[in-house]
Amino acid sequence: MKPIKFNNTVLRDGHQSLAATRMTTPQMLPAAKDLDELGFGALETWGGATIDSCLRFLGENPFARLDALKPLTPKTPHMMLLRGQNIVQYTSFPDDVVEAFIRCTANHGMDIFRIFDALNDLRNLQTAVRAVKAAGKHAQGTLCFTTSPVHTPDMFVRLADGLADLEVDSICLKDMAGLLPPTIAYQIVRGIKDRHSDLPLVVHSHETAGLAGATYLAAIEAGADAVDCSIVPFANGTGQPDTVRMLALLQGNLRAPVLDLLRLARLRQHFEGVASELASVMSPVNDRVDSDALSFQVPGGMLSNFRNQLKEMKMENKLDEVLSEIPEVRKALGWIPLVTPTSQIVGTQAMLNVKFGRWKNLAQATADLALGKYGRAPGPVDPEVVALAAKSSGQTPVTGRPADHLPPRMATLRAELTAKGLPSDDDTAVLYAMFPRETEALLRPKPKSQPTVASGTAAAASTPRPVTNASTATAAPVPGSRLRISVGGESFDVTVEDLG
Numbered sequence: 001m002k003p004i005k006f007n008n009t010v011l012r013d014g015h016q017s018l019a020a021t022r023m024t025t026p027q028m029l030p031a032a033k034d035l036d037e038l039g040f041g042a043l044e045t046w047g048g049a050t051i052d053s054c055l056r057f058l059g060e061n062p063f064a065r066l067d068a069l070k071p072l073t074p075k076t077p078h079m080m081l082l083r084g085q086n087i088v089q090y091t092s093f094p095d096d097v098v099e100a101f102i103r104c105t106a107n108h109g110m111d112i113f114r115i116f117d118a119l120n121d122l123r124n125l126q127t128a129v130r131a132v133k134a135a136g137k138h139a140q141g142t143l144c145f146t147t148s149p150v151h152t153p154d155m156f157v158r159l160a161d162g163l164a165d166l167e168v169d170s171i172c173l174k175d176m177a178g179l180l181p182p183t184i185a186y187q188i189v190r191g192i193k194d195r196h197s198d199l200p201l202v203v204h205s206h207e208t209a210g211l212a213g214a215t216y217l218a219a220i221e222a223g224a225d226a227v228d229c230s231i232v233p234f235a236n237g238t239g240q241p242d243t244v245r246m247l248a249l250l251q252g253n254l255r256a257p258v259l260d261l262l263r264l265a266r267l268r269q270h271f272e273g274v275a276s277e278l279a280s281v282m283s284p285v286n287d288r289v290d291s292d293a294l295s296f297q298v299p300g301g302m303l304s305n306f307r308n309q310l311k312e313m314k315m316e317n318k319l320d321e322v323l324s325e326i327p328e329v330r331k332a333l334g335w336i337p338l339v340t341p342t343s344q345i346v347g348t349q350a351m352l353n354v355k356f357g358r359w360k361n362l363a364q365a366t367a368d369l370a371l372g373k374y375g376r377a378p379g380p381v382d383p384e385v386v387a388l389a390a391k392s393s394g395q396t397p398v399t400g401r402p403a404d405h406l407p408p409r410m411a412t413l414r415a416e417l418t419a420k421g422l423p424s425d426d427d428t429a430v431l432y433a434m435f436p437r438e439t440e441a442l443l444r445p446k447p448k449s450q451p452t453v454a455s456g457t458a459a460a461a462s463t464p465r466p467v468t469n470a471s472t473a474t475a476a477p478v479p480g481s482r483l484r485i486s487v488g489g490e491s492f493d494v495t496v497e498d499l500g
Contacts, residue, residue, distance in 0.1 A: 003257045004250070005041030005226035006243060007079065007202065010271065011069070012044040014234030017206065020281040020308060021053035024232075025065045027274045032072035034263045034270075040076055041226045042112055043149040045069050046105070047080030048340070051088045055431070055438035063108050063427055070109035077138070078112035083340060084124040085403050089434040090341035090365065092124075092374065094406040097413075099131040101430040106135035114172055116142035118342040121375030122162045124400040129166050140202070141168035145188075146297065148381040149337035153184055157191035170200040170225075175215070176339040177239075177297045178208035182218035189222035200225040207236045210289035213249050216241065220255055231267050233275040237287035244268075283307060288403040296323040297330070297338045298347065306347055318354055323348040332385045333369055334377025345369055359385065362392050372398040396496070409433060 010031075028045075035043055046066055054060040068127040072080060085092040087101050102113065112130045117124035125141060132139040141163035143156050155221040156173070164172055173180075185203065192201055203219040205212035205228070216227045228240050235242035244264055250256035275282060285307065298306060310316050326338070329346045336342045345365045352361045367389035368374060370381055390396060398405060415434050422443050423429065431439045467468060 001223075001255055002225075004021075004220050004224070005422075006246065006257055007042040007044060007226055007228045008040045008230065008243065009039075009044045009228050009240050010231045010234050010267075012046060012048055012050055012081070013228070014230035014239050015278070016049050016053075016237040018234050018237060018282060018286050019275070019278045021049040022057060022090055022278050022281050023274060024058050025060055025068055028065075029068060029072065029275065031267055031270050032069055034267050036073035036075050038259050038263055039257075042077045042079040043073060044079045044081070044114075044228070046078065046110060047082055047088055047114070049088075051431075052435065055435050055442055058449075059442065061442060062431070063104070064232065064344050066105075066108040066110065078109060079112040079114060079140075080105065080110050082113050082115045082128055084115055084128050086118070086124075086341055086374075087430075087434060091345060091368075092402055092406065093433060094409050095127045095403055096408040096410045097430060097433050098127050098403075100379060100410055100426045102131040102137075103135055104427050104430055106132070107135050110137065112138040112140055114140045114142055114174075115168075116144055116174060116339065117375060118339050119336055119375040119377055120144055120145065120159055122159070122166065124375050124403070125163075125166060126401075129168055132260075133169075134256070138169045140170045140172050141165075141166060142172040142174050144337040144339050145173060145180050146177070146335075146337035147179055148330075148379065150335050152158075153187040153191060155378075156188045157195065160192045160196060164196050164199060168199070170202065171196070172202040172204055173219075173224075174344075175203070175205040175212075175338070177316060178206035178210075178212055178293055179297060180215050181211060182214045185215045186218040186222040189219045189224050202226040202228065204228040205240065206237050206238055207289065208240055209311045210291040212241045213245065216246065217249060217253075220250070220253070231264065231271055233268075234271055235283075237289070239286075240454075274326070274416075288382070292323070296326045298323065298326065298343060310351070314353070315351065315355070318351075321354050322347070322350050325353050325358075329353065329366075332364070332382040334381040335379035336369070336377050339352040341365070342369065342374070359388060362388060364393065367393045367395075371395060373402050427462055 011023070011028050013275065015021060046062070051062040054062040054065060066078070073499055082088065085098060087093055087207065092454065113128065115125050115128045115132070119296060120143060129139045143159050143163070145156065160171055171192060189201060189203065197436065201218060201224050203224045205215050207213070219227065227246070229243040229246050230240040232242045236245070243259065244261070246257065247259060307316070310319055315322070326346055329349045330336060330338065336346070347362065348363050349366045352363060353359065370385050370389035371393070386397065410429060413429040417424040417428060417432060420440065422440065428439065428443070473483070
């Protein structure tokens with residue numbers, strides 16, 4: 001049998017899962033050559049939350065990141081995570097926006113598009129798969145693993161049949177929350193390979209519950225062609241298994257790959273330095289193996305952000321209560337898998353249920369999910385929640401493919417950008433479609449202004465965010481206090497010193 005291929009996720013899912021997606025492009029570039037020389041099957045460099053994070057927190061053009069990384073890694077295919085009709089956002093977009101986004105991304109050098117739908121509704125993959133293949137790139141159809149009364153190994157094998165019918169180039173079994181037990185992994189992988197031996201099969205997992213290493217071994221024995229790994233300190237815990245660890249687990253196995261341990265050690269040293277720079281958004285809790293994840297099923301990429309969000313809402317002491325509410329919300333919404341955007345929607349609704357009482361405050365996205373605007377749920381949706389969603393939104397349930405109800409938008413987006421005096425090329429239009437405020441802020445020149453002191457004290461562990469309407473403090477800052485100032489649209493945390 002051929003050696004198993006390792007894909008590497010350190011430049012995307014590794015830091016998304018363990019550092020709230022805050023790694024910058026300059027922090028990545030010094031590692032590019034070593035990553036490229038190791039012979040990974042693919043480097044995951046884009047997609048998921050990275051585009052949002054580039055625009056919202058890092059002040060980067062996401063396409064510029066691809067342009068910077070691609071020439072430094074000519075030997076290894078680049079891979080991205082694409083949310084089907086959601087692209088890399090939390091809502092659905094018309095077909096013409098999805099198609100334009102894929103064309104632009106392919107033009108910037110993306111090779112492999114890992115395409116998934118949060119509900120495993122294959123209708124939501126059709127446009128993306130067709131557009132990727134039209135661009136001459138690799139379309140990887142994805143199955144989102146979860147556990148529930150309606151999810152069985154046979155169900156996932158049947159879903160793989162549907163992906164094959166879409167003419168995908170490969171299949172990924174995506175275990176986004178680290179829930180996949182080794183025996184079940186073996187059954188699913190073997191079942192798919194028995195029926196689709198011509199399609200390469202990748203297995204993706206997280207060490208959140210401590211299963212991923214053993215799950216990978218079982219999947220490899222069953223005939224998987226590749227597994228996703230990362231590099232410490234952006235590995236293990238809520239991230240993917242570490243590459244060196246997986247090499248050790250496969251020692252003596254006929255399918256073990258051969259990788260340069262010196263390069264891996266050098267990469268670890270580099271990323272340890274990056275982690276020290278991102279310490280404010282990294283939590284030791286994310287490194288912990290937690291079997292409770294088998295119950296609440298929150299994906300690794302969401303968990304680190306989730307803790308930050310609860311802290312900002314002053315609900316950090318309610319974490320266990322919110323996590324316990326997540327399975328209740330999930331059941332009511334049809335046993336949906338928890339992966340972006342459903343994980344964020346369910347997590348937000350669980351927070352609202354804890355804060356205000358169950359279903360007393362229904363988020364709009366929850367209503368849309370219950371009404372079928374995101375697609376067909378794998379199980380029955382609670383009729384009471386459907387009725388509540390219809391009443392709160394004044395809308396009726398959607399039938400058919402949700403994107404069929406969305407009119408084209410590219411022409412409108414170009415017109416809006418032109419009216420604002422901004423570039424109206426497709427690159428700009430697709431970013432503007434998903435993140436209008438952030439894209440506009442990135443493109444407009446930063447105005448020169450005097451420093452403005454934001455009122456209040458910034459928590460030392462909080463993530464710096466742009467302060468757009470900071471008010472001038474009415475009293476002199478107390479020496480030793482920590483404040484946030486905004487200069488030309490950029491924010492900085494500062495400590496006030498009394499210099500006499």
